[in-house]
Amino acid sequence: MSEVQIVENMVDITIDGVVCKAKEGEYVLNAARANDIFIPAICYLTRCSPTLACRICLVEVDGKQVYACNSKVKEGMNITVDTPDILAERRAMMEVYDVNHPLQCGVCDQSGECELQNYTLELQVDSQSYSIPDTKRETTNWSSVLHYDPGLCIVCERCTTICKDMIGDAAITTAKRGGEALDKSWKDNMPKDAYAMWNKLQKSVIAPSNGTGSTDCSDCGECISVCPVGALVSRDFVYTSNAWDLKRIPAVSAHSSDGFAIYYETKPAAIEDRREKIFRVTNEWNFVSLDGAARFGYDFENQDVSKDETAFKAAVEAMNKAETIRFNSVITNEEALMLQTLKEKKGLKLYNPEVRPFQNFLKLYNEASGASLYNGTTDTALKCNFVVSVGGALRNDSPGMKYAFNNIQKMNKGAGLYFHPVADKLIPTFGKTVETFTHKAGLEEATLYLLLELFADADKLPSDVKDYLAELGRDNLINMLGGDADAFNKNFEKMMKKKDSFVLMVGEDYYGHAKAENLAKLIVLLEETAGFQVVMNPPKANALGVALICDLDDEATGYTVGYNENGDFRLSALGDAKGDSNVLDMPAMNQQEGTFTTLSKRVVPTNVALEYNGYVLNDLMAELMDAPRETIEWTPHLPTDKGYQAMAFDDMLNTFDNAGRDNRGYLLNVTYDEVELPKVDKFDEADGLDGDIVYRCNPPRQFSDFSDKAHQIFEPFGLYASEDRAKELGEKAEILFKNGKITVDVIVDAKMEGDIVALSDFKSAQNVYELFGASRYQKVTIRKA
Amino acid sequence: MVSTIFLTATALPEVIWIGVIIKAVLILAVIAAIAGFGTYIERKILAFMQRRLGPQHVGPFGLLQLAADGIKLFTKEDIIPQHANKFIFSIAPVITAATAFIALAAVPVFPDFTIPFTDILVPSIASDINVGILFVLGMMAAGLYGPLLAGMSQGNKWGIIGSARTAIQFLSYEVVTGLSVLAPIMMVGSLSFVDFNDYQTDGLWLVVYQPIAFVLFLIAGFAETNRTPFDLLEHEAEIISGYVTEYSGMRWGLFFIGEYANMITIGVIASIVFLGGYNDFLFIPGWIMIIGKIAFSFFFMLWVRAAWPHVRPDQLMWLCWKVLMPLAVINVLITGLVIMI
Amino acid sequence: MYETIAFYTFAISTTILFLITVMSKNVLYAMTALASGMVMISGFFFLLGADFLGVVQLIVYVGAVMALYGFAMMFFDATRDIKEKHQNPALVFLLGGLMALMFVVIFSAPIIGDNVQALYPIVEGVGNAQAVGMVLFTKYLVPFEVAALMLLVAMIAGIILAGKKMDYSLTTSEAADEEINVEEKLQADIEREKGEA
């Protein structure tokens, strides 16, 4: 058992006389970028397929003009970036781009970060030779966050490319503009590529792909960040600030467990309010794509906090009195370590229902495989060409995984299998070679057996498993999981063509599963016999960090201190401490520094974006026991036996290099022990749940109270259901659990299918975890209310 | 010093008390008013000489500027610095003003006159002591304690420098003043102002006989009254405001009044000792003559201020001891020789 | 009547002022009391009709005390807070007693004064200054001239003491340059020695 290594052949190429190393099969443009050589390009996005919209990346390869973005590197290539012909061609293209482009640079929201402006200057366009009558193009708002000004748009199609190739929503596409047709005489009078580009540019504009005026997507806003001009802007940000006024603070998104690298961009809120305010979130869009929560869920800070000494004293008293600390996963590694220290020194219980099943599952996996942690990361997953997702609502739980799933289809000519009890309309659209299985909740073991059947090397399988599989039968299994055996088998043959690397995405459903131990063993078996690399999706935010650092308890007893959770005394960053003597203010994630442990097993630093003047957890620690002066002084003391390194916070990098390598923080050390193949149990088909089933699952963009607090995130707390099911349920529904009931609004999720409904859990005050227990599926009675 | 007035008044039986009191009140009121008014005159004249308008807006031609300044001075906060010697700091301005007025007690300003319809004779002088000129000089010398104590008590380095300069400047020029008036005294043979005046009733003005003494007296007078070009003890460019640095409001105003009263006193002495006093001149009555002479000497002081720069302390001392004092001594010697012959 | 009141006023204030001069540790108070005391003494001369002497007292002592102020300014910090505390109560007692005795004498002075005969009574028609001049240049001619000589000696001595190095300028004279040169030489010597060592 070992880390998955993807071997890359390095070849030598010559760019402008410089000999460079490049990966074989890589695009010339990427190779040049990785070697710090500049080739102008507007439309190309590193992790997406070439669009060929701008044609500016024209280069000469061995005497032939090609586009750098779609020609692949071969041994001994000789590339010339600038020849007189190419320069003339490029200049013509830039002139065409500048035709009728509004000269509103003074007020444009791109405010100097404009690539059109940069390239116009770079290519020294100082006069214009072309002209055509302009068409009136009205600005529109595509959704609650997207603002599109077609007048500024240069139809580079970066937005549509990223939406299709990375995000998977394919929510926008090019549409007819109805512009003036080009005069044919231009065809003879101008360079060929420039003419072709102009012809296309004059005809098209970007529009939502569903034909209506508004997009039907997850509102991730990635299209905004890739837009080279000011055509796409977040509605909230339009004309509010110039980019140069904003201070960029590198940080980590506090919502999903992907640990997206983001920049909080801050400046004083207003003339009369000089407190720093986050105006927007940006990202290194060539290397990271954000989800909606990371991009728009930034203003969850705990404002106007001062040091309230009485509350602090009460907190110290409560900590001394406490028997249990209840917390969730929106917490830094350092804070988790503080809590663990409290547990060790004072014998407190740590209660975290979000992470506890995950921690258990990791332990089971560890016992079965001998590996201290799963072997895949998002980065390695992106390089695979067959992806299987089990046990997770991909669209809701883990945007990073969803992007990877989609990107593998688009970029690696990959294939995918998606197993989940809740059908999702979006997943099949990722590619023709994606098969989805909507199986009964409870039959997760059957899923893994099917995967063993499909992928395992029969020679490696233990004989009892082989026998059991033979007994079950492939077609029988497929049908049991809700598939059509004949159609699937036909398609699967196609899917398996030229596939050499496999990734298994494991979702949260498995962690709290009644048969979690067997599931873990089956995963290990799959890993061993089918060569899968496994990525487990930590339930939320820093769940992996908490799971590794803290030693969690199964239940809360006695006097409880809740950290952003319910409790007898509460430490809260949610801003609800005002006037409540039972609550002490804590800094929110954008107000503190510390590290996160991401899904990719990377420990990444996050920084302070907004001022916070109150007490932090470290102050409490200092009062209760010995604590260093600063929170980040805990960083080097993170447990090395769990893979952490004794690296000081200030020594951590927070960058990507030109080739897109993630240099943030460090990777956790993973140790592998040789163990025997685990012995797996059989499953019982009767475990499949029938009847009214509620699934604990948040809508996309919602992860916790913090994302809910952000003003640009609108997804409400409620019961999400497919259109048909929602019609049945009416506006409000009462759900009767074994140990309680809850009455919530019914909300339509147009992308959901089937009868299973999803109940949100992001509001800690609603205490949904108590209702569900460890499992994400519960059989309940749902009544109209 | 009130007793002095009483005592000498008894020595002049023809003057009744009321007259002396009237004179005293006149001196106090008129001179104080004139001293205040002097500030207005000074500003106006300095302005004109620099082709400016000067005070303009309070009252017609800015005449009520004096009232405005008065109101300002009286209503200003009276600040006593924390580390000052409070008692001395408080009495210092009073010393300056009081001695300036006491000096005026022995100065005859007008000829004797009777108040119409009464028998009240107002004497030319509040107190005609027979050593009047010495008394005036002595009082002016005592007045130096004002700046001296003010500078020393305020706990400010500029103040200390100011009072040090007071000590050297006044001590030095006291000598020149004394020696310069010694020659006229020898000629007149009396120390009484009235005798000086009478001496010149029929003859020529003393300035004709004693031009050097007159010039020396004027120069020394500038130093005694602390006027440009000898205003070293409160020279702004060098020592902020010297001994008045920490003063504000009416305490500061008292220094000012004292300075202007002294200017008038010097003017009066110069007029009586050297310029013929309050004698009638041709058809011009004596009181107009004396007012004219005092006014001219006052104007002259302002004129000089407008025209000349001030000197350095070392130049001042050099001038005093190496030029003026020898000149004065020679003058006294020659005068003595001439009288003997 | 007025003379009596004036006399007592002057007498008491003079005594008190001089007591302050002796007792006070604050140089400003002491000096100021001394100067005012001198002024008060001149009052006696005016009371006795000796205007000239009174004025001379004023001019001479006021000037003299001002010179003392100069020294006070140079030697003491006038702004320092000084606690008026006496280490030797016996002295205070003694001086207090002496002062009480003095007051007795002062109060009995008019009685004694009746019997005092003026040595040189005021002559009608002769000015104060003349009278003083006449006495000085007749009976006291020799002491007067001796005093004048002594003052001359003192003055010359003072000039010599002060003017000893009058032509010696710190900034321009060669002597000063030489001094600087000497220092340089010393420095050079030291460096050479170091080098040798």
Next chain:
Amino acid sequence: MSLEQFKNRNVGTQNYVKLDLDHSPTTGWCQFKQVVKRTFKPELFVGLGVTFREMVNALFRGKMHTTQYPFEKLPISPRYRAIHDMLRLLESGNYRCIGCGLCEKICISDCISMETKYDENQRKEVSEYTINFGRCIFCGYCAEVCPELAIVHGGRYENASEQRASFSLFEDMLTPIDQLNLQQEYAGFGAISPNADENVKSTPLAY
């Protein structure tokens, strides 16, 4: 006052008078001559004479120099940089300011701040604008950088006020709409150069 004389930055063509100082005496004879010259030249009286003459000039020959400032004001140079003015478009009365934020960026004393928003006409609108005159050093960079000639230095140099706020807001600096006809085109620092037309490059337009 025309702008041309201020555009002449060629230092040296002005009529400077050079001070001709006497040479200090070198020989004893020269020193003697200097002493004699100074002794018998009644320089002190020359001084008195000058001041007296000026007094007579002022009082009787109408050569008084005073400008009675709050009531009379001297014209100031168009290049003088006083309190800023915000100009309007003469045709429509709209703000010239487009909210581009260049003045805010270039301000070296960091005293300009502004808030902008997306207005109902889908244009960028300045919602708040303020200059902290406690920090402003009147360098004129804001006027120079302004692409719209919207912020300029006005002639208001009297900076006393009951409150700081009464200067620094957009409305205080803005030309009042009823006085639009009085708005002067800016002639000073940062105004377009006289030969601006020559520098414009023409671009084909299809309509």
